[in-house]
Amino acid sequence: xxxxxxxxxxxxxxxxxxxxxxxxxxxxxxxxxxxxxxxxxxxxxxxxxxxxxxxxxxxxxxxxxxxxxxxxxxxxxxxxxxxxxxxxxxxxxxxxxxxxxxxxxxxxxxxxxxxxxxxxxxxxxxxxxxxxxxxxxxxxxxxxxxxxxxxxxxxxxxxxxxxxxxx
Numbered sequence: 522x523x524x525x526x527x528x529x530x531x532x533x534x535x536x537x538x539x540x541x542x543x544x545x546x547x548x549x550x551x552x553x554x555x556x557x558x559x560x561x562x563x564x565x566x567x568x569x570x571x572x573x574x575x576x577x578x579x580x581x582x583x584x585x586x587x588x589x590x591x592x593x594x595x596x597x598x599x600x601x602x603x604x605x606x607x608x609x610x611x612x613x614x615x616x617x618x619x620x621x622x623x624x625x626x627x628x629x630x631x632x633x634x635x636x637x638x639x640x641x642x643x644x645x646x647x648x649x650x651x652x653x654x655x656x657x658x659x660x661x662x663x664x665x666x667x668x669x670x671x672x673x674x675x676x677x678x679x680x681x682x683x684x685x686x687x688x
Contacts, residue, residue, distance in 0.1 A: 578604035581679055586627040591616060598656075600626070603679075605672060607641070607660040615645040616657055624659070628675040636672060637663050 580602040589596045589610065598612045608624075616622070620640045627633050638659035644652050661672070 578606040588625040634671040
């Protein structure tokens with residue numbers, strides 16, 4: 522009787538051990554294949570496809586040069602579109618989600634100005650064939666009233682040139 526309890530306990534323990542190994546294996550494979558950034562982007566894409574764009578401010582198409590500072594790193598980038606709430610930045614450097622950065626915008630016919638931003642999505646982990654422009658989406662955070670006014674003026678200037686706001 523004692524040996525049957527021992528054998529049963531060993532069987533249960535071995536079953537749990539094998540189950541944990543299988544769980545770890547599948548978790549590792551899924552994490553490696555998807556990547557955390559891509560998983561979050563898939564969630565954001567699903568939200569956008571669920572009906573309507575979640576943005577509060579309309580985006581306008583631009584092609585502005587900028588310098589992005591992430592800690593001690595300074596990277597030259599290009600903005601593809603912008604709104605009062607955020608922008609899409611064409612950038613080859615991988616930047617983690619939630620990373621805080623400073624963007625120095627070079628708007629045509631205006632002085633350069635800086636905005637604080639936070640990375641909200643990135644397509645760095647997407648397959649190359651599925652990406653038109655490698656980059657990241659940022660939202661503008663903790664900016665001064667003067668910086669927000671400069672952004673409004675830059676957007677108004679761009680809209681006066683094109684006469685069209687992009688959605």
